[in-house]
Amino acid sequence: xxxxxxxxxxxxxxxxxxxxxxxxxxxxxxxxxxxxxxxxxxxxxxxxxxxxxxxxxxxxxxxxxxxxxxxxxxxxxxxxxxxxxxxxxxx
Amino acid sequence: xxxxxxxxxxxxxxxxxxxxxxxxxxxxxxxxxxxxxxxxxxxxxxxxxxxxxxxxxxxxxxxxxxxxxxxxxxxxxxxxxxxxxxxxxxxxxxxxxxxxxxxxxxxxxxxxxxxxxxxxxxxxxxxxxxxxxxxxxxxxxxxxxxxxxxxxxxxxxxxxxxxxxxxxxxxxxxxxxxxxxxxxxxxxxxxxxxxxxxxxxxxxxxxxxxxxxxxxxxxxxxxxxxxxxxxxxxxxxxxxxxxxxxxxxxxxxxxxxxxxxxxxxxxxxxxxxxxxxxxxxxxxxxxxxxxxxxxxxxxxxxxxxxxxxxxxxxxxxxxxxxxxxxxxxxxxxxxxxxxxxxxxxxxxxxxxxxxxxxxxxxxxxxxxxxxxxxxxxxxxxxxxxxxxxxxxxxxxxxxxxxxxxxxxxxxxxxxxxxxxxxxxxxxxxxxxxxxxxxxxxxxxxxxxxxxxxxxxxxxxxxxxxxxxxxxxxxxxxxxxxxxxxxxxxxxxxxxxxxxxxxxxxxxxxxxxxxxxxxxxxxxxxxxxxxxxxxx
Numbered sequence: 284x285x286x287x288x289x290x291x292x293x294x295x296x297x298x299x300x301x302x303x304x305x306x307x308x309x310x311x312x313x314x315x316x317x318x319x320x321x322x323x324x325x326x327x328x329x330x331x332x333x334x335x336x337x338x339x340x341x342x343x344x345x346x347x348x349x350x351x352x353x354x355x356x357x358x359x360x361x362x363x364x365x366x367x368x369x370x371x372x373x374x
Numbered sequence: 375x376x377x378x379x380x381x382x383x384x385x386x387x388x389x390x391x392x393x394x395x396x397x398x399x400x401x402x403x404x405x406x407x408x409x410x411x412x413x414x415x416x417x418x419x420x421x422x423x424x425x426x427x428x429x430x431x432x433x434x435x436x437x438x439x440x441x442x443x444x445x446x447x448x449x450x451x452x453x454x455x456x457x458x459x460x461x462x463x464x465x466x467x468x469x470x471x472x473x474x475x476x477x478x479x480x481x482x483x484x485x486x487x488x489x490x491x492x493x494x495x496x497x498x499x500x501x502x503x504x505x506x507x508x509x510x511x512x513x514x515x516x517x518x519x520x521x522x523x524x525x526x527x528x529x530x531x532x533x534x535x536x537x538x539x540x541x542x543x544x545x546x547x548x549x550x551x552x553x554x555x556x557x558x559x560x561x562x563x564x565x566x567x568x569x570x571x572x573x574x575x576x577x578x579x580x581x582x583x584x585x586x587x588x589x590x591x592x593x594x595x596x597x598x599x600x601x602x603x604x605x606x607x608x609x610x611x612x613x614x615x616x617x618x619x620x621x622x623x624x625x626x627x628x629x630x631x632x633x634x635x636x637x638x639x640x641x642x643x644x645x646x647x648x649x650x651x652x653x654x655x656x657x658x659x660x661x662x663x664x665x666x667x668x669x670x671x672x673x674x675x676x677x678x679x680x681x682x683x684x685x686x687x688x689x690x691x692x693x694x695x696x697x698x699x700x701x702x703x704x705x706x707x708x709x710x711x712x713x714x715x716x717x718x719x720x721x722x723x724x725x726x727x728x729x730x731x732x733x734x735x736x737x738x739x740x741x742x743x744x745x746x747x748x749x750x751x752x753x754x755x756x757x758x759x760x761x762x763x764x765x766x767x768x769x770x771x772x773x774x775x776x777x778x779x780x781x782x783x784x785x786x787x788x789x790x791x792x793x794x795x796x797x798x799x800x801x802x803x804x805x806x807x808x809x810x811x812x813x814x815x816x817x818x819x820x821x822x823x824x825x826x827x828x829x830x831x832x833x834x835x836x837x838x839x840x841x842x843x844x845x846x847x848x849x850x851x852x853x854x855x856x857x858x859x860x861x862x863x864x865x866x867x868x869x870x871x872x873x874x875x876x877x878x879x880x881x882x883x884x885x886x887x888x889x890x891x892x893x894x895x896x897x898x899x900x901x902x903x904x905x906x907x908x909x
Contacts, residue, residue, distance in 0.1 A: 347550070358578045361665055366614045369669065369681035 296337035303330050377881040379782060394479035395882060397780075400465035402486050407461060408849070410452040410493060415845065417445035422804075422838040425831045430822040438821035439506035440522065446509025448500075451531050452493050454765055455623060458630035459576075460489070460541055462772045463569050465780060467545060469873035469880060470563050472554025472889040477547040481540050489537035496530030499523035508819065510620070513601035513612040517593045525594060528587040535584045538626075542576030545569055554872065556891035560654070563871055563895045564647060567654040568633025571661035575622045575629075579665070583619035586612065613675055617668035625664040627761055628728070629657055631768030632699055635721050638771050639703050641869050642718035643710025646896040649702045656695035663692040673744045682741055689739035696732055700725060715867075716790030720771030723798040724764055731759030734809065749819070752812025755805045763801050770797070770848065777852065778866045782879040783859030789851040796844035803837025870897050 307326050315322065335341050341352055380397045383389070390398055421441055424432045433441065464482065468475050476482050499505055505527040507516045516524050549562070549570050589600050590612075599605030601612045640647045647653055669677060669685030703725055712718070734756040738744050747753060770793075778784055807830040812818075816827045823831070865874040876885050 351546075354574070355578060358665060362582070362618050365666065365669065365681070365684070366611075366618075368684065369610070369614065369672075369677045370608075372678035372680040373676075374678065 292337055296333050299333055300330055303333075377877075377886060379877065379879040380882045381782070381879050383882050392483070394475070394483055396464050396468050396476050396479065396482060397880065399482050399486055400461050400463075401780075403456060403460040403464060403489070406486075406490060406493065407453055407457055410448050411845075413497075414445050414448035414453055415842065417441045417448070418838070419842060421445065422835040424821050425823075426835040428823050428825045428828050428831075433821065435821055436506065437504075439508075439819070440500075440504030442819060443505045443508050444500050447496060447505070447527060447531065450509055450623070450761075451534055452489075452496065454627045454761055455538060456489065456534075456541075457627075457765070457769050458634060458772060459545070459569060459572055459626075460485075462634065462769070462776060463545065463630060464541075466776060466873055467548060467566065467569060468552070469779075469876065469884055470566055470871060471549065471552055471557055472872045472885060472891070473548065473552035474883045474885070476544050477551055478544050482544055485537045485540040485544070488540070489534055492530045492532070492534030492537065494530075495533060496527050499526035499530060502526065510616060511587070511590060512616075513590065513593075513609050517590055517601055525591050528590055532584050532587045535580045535587075538576045538580045542573035542580075545573040546577065549573075554889050554891055557872075560651065561891055561894050562654075564636035564650070564653055564657070565630075565633035568629045568636070568657045571657040572626050572629045574658075575626050575661050575664065579619045579622040579626075582615060583623075586615040586619070589615070610672070610675055610677060613672050613677075614668070617671045618665070621668040621671065622661070622664045624757075624760065625660055627765045629660060631724065631728075631765045632657070634768045634772035634775070635703060635724050637871070638717045638721035638775055639706050640896045640898065641775070641867050642713045642715060642721070643707050644713075644898040645706055645710045646894070646898070647702065648705035648708075649698075650894070650896070652698055653702050656698050659695040660692065663688065663695070667692050670739055670744070673741055674748045686739055686741050690736065693732060693736055693739075700729055700732070714791075716785075716787060716794050717771045717775040719791055719794035719798075720767050720774065723794060723801075724767045724771060727759050727763030727767060727798070727801065731756060731764055734759065747812055749817055750812035751808040751816050751818055754818050755808035755812060758805045758808075763805065767797065767801075770794070773848075773852075775867070776873075777855070778862030779873060779878050779880070781856045781859070782862050782877075783855045783857075784862050784866065785855035785859055786851045789847060793844050793847040793851070796840060796847070800837050800839075800841030800844050804834050804841050805837070807831070807833045807837075868899065870899075871895065 303326050307323055310322050310326075311319065313319075335352065339352070341349060344352075380395055390402065393399060393402075420433065421438070424430070424438060424441075430438070464476070500523075502523050505520075505522045505524055507520050507522070507524055511524065511528060516528075549566055553562075592598050593600045593602060593607070597605065599607040601607040601609050603609060636647050636653060666688045667685055669681055670689045673682050673686075734752070738747060738753065738756060774785070774790055811827055811830045811834075814827070814830075816823055816830075862878045864877050866878070867874070872889050872891070873880075875889055
């Protein structure tokens with residue numbers, strides 16, 4: 284049996300994601316130099332957080348589930364860190 | 375009257391193809407993997423026959439490209455990765471933890487169907503004309519230039535990836551949730567620790583491969599600049615993404631093999647595994663550090679020197695937990711009551727071959743040596759020692775060890791020992807000369823080569839012929855024993871694991887009463903009174 288879910292947070296999160304998407308696209312056309320990447324990545328982080336907390340319902344989950352979700356995030360971090368290290372240090 | 379075994383509950387095709395019994399699903403995987411092993415092996419046979427002479431006198435260069443690509447794709451994704459987890463793991467995991475089945479039996483069956491769909495898609499690509507990119511699908515060749523069936527083959531691998539993820543999830547949940555009363559983490563057999571670590575890699579790494587293959591399709595079909603620098607892409611990005619999966623994939627292959635070896639060494643030495651906790655945590659350490667070393671595949675790709683140095687350093691670190699395992703196996707053997715049954719011969723072979731493969735891995739982790747050895751036969755020999763010498767030998771060892779449990783029959787010990795020795799001999803004769811070829815500079819993936827390399831290539835091809843015979847032998851004596859072998863007792867090795875506490879073959883729901891665990895694993899009675907096996 285799935286437990287009862289209030290639909291309002293889901294709709295709210297969906298609308299929030301759409302708003303953040305619109306913001307990303309809009310800011311992509313504003314010339315901020317290196318700031319464009321920083322802004323886009325920041326918005327992306329907020330979007331991922333919304334999905335994890337609301338859609339994946341991690342806020343209601345047990346510690347073990349949080350450990351596994353955290354491990355996924357940690358591994359993604361490793362991948363981005365080591366991958367970016369190559370891009371940033373190429374001559 | 376004892377309960378019917380899982381093999382005799384029902385004989386219809388429907389009962390097999392719609393089964394949710396983990397044991398029957400393991401048999402389905404087993405049959406599929408034999409099929410893929412022989413397809414991959416057939417390609418290897420043609421390759422080795424071709425390389426017996428320096429001229430390209432059997433196949434054209436184009437066909438040769440397709441042959442080694444087919445060999446790589448089939449063997450890596452449709453044999454090595456699923457072999458131990460999906461056959462032995464599927465069969466043994468619930469039995470070892472005292473459960474009735476895996477946590478998600480229907481998901482388990484779905485994994486097999488997805489695996490077969492992926493396999494058939496890849497086979498279609500091969501039959502339709504093949505793929506010539508190599509098993510790595512490197513861009514820009516795979517996205518811009520290759521006119522072979524790249525997308526179909528990549529789609530097959532993409533689909534099979536889902537099967538891996540589902541199996542990994544199933545094992546993780548099963549090991550967390552379905553352990554028998556008293557079976558604490560430090561009482562788990564080490565095979566389960568290694569499968570747990572493998573499952574974590576499967577779940578975390580496989581999605582990256584799936585996304586990467588999808589991106590190839592997006593670039594090939596829609597011209598979106600992902601890997602092509604002319605339209606804003608970066609070809610090195612592909613290698614980063616690909617190896618982020620494919621290096622941990624090596625550990626997907628070898629970790630379950632190490633798990634099997636723990637069981638075998640312990641059983642046939644009649645001793646507890648030396649340093650149980652170290653070995654257990656080394657599995658997780660290998661899984662974790664294995665994610666940090668993918669860049670050592672890219673030392674000559676144009677990646678930055680700083681990145682190469684960091685990856686080189688971390689590649690040395692991953693050798694530490696692997697070495698701890700080897701030392702602990704050796705320490706377990708020390709003063710043990712050794713018995714050289716066929717599974718033990720495979721286990722000892724594994725230790726030798728894995729050690730050679732591991733040590734030559736350290737050579738390749740050195741930046742300077744790697745520049746010389748990249749894309750030579752040295753690399754081919756190194757990874758075959760790990761993936762074939764290690765993994766396949768462990769698979770055969772595990773298969774022999776649990777064969778009486780799986781089939782309820784005993785095999786011919788004489789032929790099994792002969793095959794184990796012949797595999798060890800044939801393997802070394804095939805691949806050791808390739809270290810020399812590589813050190814002398816023979817590149818891989820060429821079907822025409824200078825005549826001075828012929829001696830080593832002839833030795834290698836001769837060894838491959840012996841290896842082929844040795845790999846065929848179990849097909850006959852195990853096949854014979856499955857139907858005509860003597861009946862196996864419930865515990866032919868006198869081993870303490872839970873899987874041996876039920877009948878051979880086990881009943882449909884594994885245990886008639888829920889087992890309770892009261893002691894640590896590997897508490898061997900040193901008085902080994904099992905009857906010698908003579909089927």
